[in-house]
Amino acid sequence: MNIDFTAIAPVIEGIAQKLGVAAEHLWGVLVRQAWVVGIIDIIGVIIGLIFIGIGIKYIPSLWKGSNEYKDLSFYDVVGVVLTIIALASLIIVPLSLISGIMHLMNPEYYAFTDIINQFKTK
Secondary structure, three states, X not given: OOOOHHHHHXXXXXXXXXXXXXXXXXXXXXXXXXXXXXXXXXXXXXXXXXXXXXXXXXXXXXXXXXXXXXXXXXXXXXXXXXXXXXXXXXXXXXHHHHHHHHHHHOHHHHHHHHHHHHHHOO
16 A cells, blocks of 8 residues: 555645635544444444344244245235344344444544545545
């Protein structure tokens, strides 16, 4: 990774001047944004855990009637959809939890990486 770290301070100053704010204020905004991302990740984990719980509730009832031919009711379809969402949540929840905790533990790092990523794309 060849990034000129001495060029980051002038970039923050330049962005701050264009926005009409102080560089310290801009840095504070970036750090707060990292907190917001962490909190949103944690909320996503909670929602994912709810879907996992609902899926666990419906999986046994789906398999009980699997040998019988019957018309699918609305609740059967909802159960299948929620089970699929629950299975997807099993993958997404751990990743979001890790990301959320890391954003909350070290928001300055993520503010810094946001600035560095601006250099990578150019």
